[in-house]
């Protein structure tokens with residue numbers, strides 16, 4: 419089926435000009451065009467312009483009138499933990515009464531409580547819950563999403579989670595990328611060494627053999643996985659063809675950034691706590707800084723130093739980190755609002771952070787993340803006459819239409 423989006427008031431193309439991501443002053447460049455149309459053929463953008471070529475008219479496309487509306491590339495949520503069972507509403511209630519994330523974890527709450535519920539749940543149950551959440555993400559404009567394992571913490575249940583993610587990619591209208599995060603927490607009743615050996619010699623080979631994940635990640639943090647643990651896991655992951663990504667610098671700076679840079683990680687995620695050395699270690703690398711301001715909002719911890727990162731020429735992406743403990747929200751537009759208000763990012767930097775830079779942090783910016791001829795037609799139509807209204811008229815979802823691979827999915 420062909421599709422013609424006619425006469426958009428604005429099209430925010432986020433054109434890359436051949437770059438893999440946007441950094442420094444280019445992160446503000448959104449390449450706005452006005453009063454133009456987009457023609458989509460076989461799921462790809464075939465033409466963008468004012469005067470329709472005759473082949474477009476002849477192809478008799480389905481038409482969408484975008485007069486007074488704004489078109490953006492589909493959003494890429496490049497960091498989520500959307501497969502899980504159970505909830506942590508009681509823990510939330512405890513926390514807002516003053517208990518810290520670490521105190522709750524030490525008292526047996528935190529990740530481990532989600533692990534319990536996820537282990538118990540069948541694949542079908544997990545998938546049903548996750549599909550519901552993906553639908554919610556689509557409603558906010560997400561057309562590509564990443565999802566991590568990490569609530570299984572044994573070979574059988576980590577693989578169960580990754581199988582769910584694999585099937586979500588086939589059974590939902592959007593693309594779902596899998597990250598193996600066995601190193602999310604340590605299970606009870608196993609020594610640290612035993613568990614890391616299980617990750618290295620049991621999980622990684624099986625997951626890689628069955629192509630169940632693209633990325634490998636660890637929670638590199640004090641009391642969780644050290645720099646040495648991360649290094650071992652990355653080395654083995656890379657041996658088996660997985661691409662490193664890293665949870666780091668959420669609570670402490672323990673050398674995760676340097677380790678990620680050493681292994682050419684595709685992204686470093688969180689970065690709420692960054693010193694000058696950490697920023698220097700990222701400068702000039704190909705690693706995307708993926709910031710998760712919903713976590714800072716929800717846990718009431720410091721926000722990542724987005725301005726310092728952007729001003730140092732480091733490409734910044736934004737994602738939800740959707741998970742039941744520290745960011746129970748699929749709303750990527752809320753993330754954008756927080757980026758503008760709390761991270762002091764400008765509107766244009768924020769848009770690039772959830773489109774082209776989000777795509778770069780999944781290694782797919784050659785295919786999605788901008789509106790360019792030849793790219794996959796993942797497009798959003800907002801009922802606003804100017805893109806600034808998406809963030810200016812805040813707390814309201816102005817999204818009217820979501821298009822994935824040329825098909826209207828919402």
Ligand SMILES: [Zn+2]
Pocket residue numbers: 497498499665739741
């Ligand atoms: Zn996370």
